[in-house]
Amino acid sequence: MKQTLSELMRMSRICRMVFATCLGSFILVIFYFQSMFQPVMRRNHFVVGGCCRKGSRNALQELYNPTQPDLSEAALLHQARRDQVVDACRVYSASSRKRRVLTPGDLKHLVVDEDHELIYCYVPKVACTNWKRVMMVLTGRGKYSDPMEIPSNEAHISSNLKTLNQYSIAEINHRLKNYLKFLFVRDPFERLVSAYRNKFTLKYNSSFHKRFGTRIVRRYRKNATQDALLNGADVKFKEFIEYLVDPATQRDGPLNEHWQTVYQLCHPCHIHYDLVGKYETLEEDANYVLRLVGVGDSLRFPSYAKSTRTTDAMTAQFFSNISTQQQIQLYQLYKLDFLMFNYSTPSYLRLE
Numbered sequence: 001m002k003q004t005l006s007e008l009m010r011m012s013r014i015c016r017m018v019f020a021t022c023l024g025s026f027i028l029v030i031f032y033f034q035s036m037f038q039p040v041m042r043r044n045h046f047v048v049g050g051c052c053r054k055g056s057r058n059a060l061q062e063l064y065n066p067t068q069p070d071l072s073e074a075a076l077l078h079q080a081r082r083d084q085v086v087d088a089c090r091v092y093s094a095s096s097r098k099r100r101v102l103t104p105g106d107l108k109h110l111v112v113d114e115d116h117e118l119i120y121c122y123v124p125k126v127a128c129t130n131w132k133r134v135m136m137v138l139t140g141r142g143k144y145s146d147p148m149e150i151p152s153n154e155a156h157i158s159s160n161l162k163t164l165n166q167y168s169i170a171e172i173n174h175r176l177k178n179y180l181k182f183l184f185v186r187d188p189f190e191r192l193v194s195a196y197r198n199k200f201t202l203k204y205n206s207s208f209h210k211r212f213g214t215r216i217v218r219r220y221r222k223n224a225t226q227d228a229l230l231n232g233a234d235v236k237f238k239e240f241i242e243y244l245v246d247p248a249t250q251r252d253g254p255l256n257e258h259w260q261t262v263y264q265l266c267h268p269c270h271i272h273y274d275l276v277g278k279y280e281t282l283e284e285d286a287n288y289v290l291r292l293v294g295v296g297d298s299l300r301f302p303s304y305a306k307s308t309r310t311t312d313a314m315t316a317q318f319f320s321n322i323s324t325q326q327q328i329q330l331y332q333l334y335k336l337d338f339l340m341f342n343y344s345t346p347s348y349l350r351l352e
Contacts, residue, residue, distance in 0.1 A: 058117050059180040059292040063274055074288050081276040081342070088340040089269035102270050104172065109257070109265050110164035112175060113138050116293045119164060119175060121183040121266035124258040125194045126279050129155050130302045131184065131286070136160055137299060148302050176271060182289060183266050185341045186279035188334040193237075193318050194310040195258040200235040209233045212256070216243045237318050245329035263336045276341065316348035324350040 057067070066072050111120045116138055122128040132155040133147035139161065144150060154160065164172055186194075199208040213232020217224050220239045228234055243249055244259065257265060266273070275292075277285035286301035319327065327349050331338075338345065345351070 059289075059294070060117065060178070060274065062292045062294075063180060068291075071288075071291065078275050082273070084342045085268050085273065085276065085340045088336065091339075092269065092336060102267055104165040104167075104169070106267060107164040107172065110181075110271075111135050111161045112164055112167075112179070114162075115139060115141070116295075117179045118289075118293065119179045119181040121181070121271075121273070123183060123185065123191075123262050123265055125191045125198070126184045126186045127282055127286075127304065128184075130304065132156065132161060134286075134290075134299070134301060138293070138295070147299075180275065180292065181271060181273045182275035182277060183262070183268070183273055184277040184279060184282070184285070185262055185337070187312070187315075187343050187346075188261070188337040189319070189330075189346060190310050190312060190315050191279075192259055192334070193315045196237055196240050196318070197310060199258060200240065203233070206231075206233070209235075212243075216240060219243065219246070219248075238321055241322050241326050241330060244333065245326055261334055261337050263340065268340060278341070312346070316346070319346075319348055324352075327351065 062068075062071070063075060063078070066075050109121050109123075111122060111132070112118070113120070113135055118135075118138070120131060120135055122131060129152050130147060133150045133152075136150055136155065137144045137147050164175065167175065199205050200213060209232040213235045214229060215232070216235050216239050217228045217232050220242045221228065244255070249255070254260060254264065262268070275285075275289060277289065283301055283303065287296060290296045290299055290301065322330070328351055331345070331349060331351060337343070
């Protein structure tokens with residue numbers, strides 16, 4: 001009888017332990033999903049001490065709790081942009097069976113500024129050269145003062161800026177939690193045409209001609225000349241689009257960063273970006289970031305040459321010779337970028 005009673009008491013203790021463990025796990029799961037989808041602006045990042053520099057407000061604080069009245073309106077705009085990304089990611093997550101965990105290798109586009117607690121994900125063909133110049137000024141500790149004094153080729157030397165993949169897992173998590181994370185985006189097809197014009201129509205980009213142009217000519221041009229096969233210097237836009245929508249290209253591996261989607265470059269469904277700037281309002285959004293950092297009076301984002309910019313009208317002209325089927329395929333490839341960053345489907349597309 002005593003043995004039976006002892007066994008019953010032991011089983012009771014085990015049941016209580018299992019119940020407590022399950023309850024704790026359930027609470028953690030609920031907390032995870034609440035934190036994953038709760039808009040960040042409604043959370044207070046600054047209740048816990050030690051997140052910020054003593055005696056000063058960092059950029060993250062100024063973004064979510066602006067002290068300057070003229071920044072409040074911008075804060076609301078960027079909240080709406082964050083919500084747009086969250087909503088698009090939620091819809092995509094619900095409809096997709098694909099699940100993945102980021103590795104440090106996925107973080108090579110995220111530039112870190114320790115002094116100002118910033119993380120910038122650079123997207124090629126969205127003013128990334130000038131942003132890298134600005135980041136070199138911010139991280140240079142006096143070495144640079146004017147971004148435009150930095151040669152463009154120097155801005156793209158990887159050793160000049162530190163990226164998030166160079167840190168340990170614990171250091172990565174700390175920075176993702178505590179630093180202001182931002183990126184700049186652009187109409188996906190304008191960015192695509194800009195990449196084509198820059199990489200395939202300019203003579204000095206011979207490395208791209210050799211690496212991609214020769215492959216594109218070989219696959220998609222009938223009766224190609226020996227010169228075209230050898231140098232790949234005259235790729236047509238139609239051939240470039242054929243290359244992008246070809247399943248064989250997807251099997252070759254990730255797309256080149258200049259025409260890869262922002263979704264794949266910056267992982268906005270895995271990393272919560274505090275600020276999404278747009279190329280269409282580049283100087284306004286860029287200088288807003290610099291004001292949040294506290295350097296707006298001494299550092300301005302460089303102006304860009306509007307005369308050479310790829311426009312919507314120019315993009316429409318390039319797409320006029322692309323078949324309806326290829327337009328549909330291409331839109332599907334970049335659809336998430338359109339949805340996440342609130343770009344309308346271009347009127348020049350034929351999607352029916």
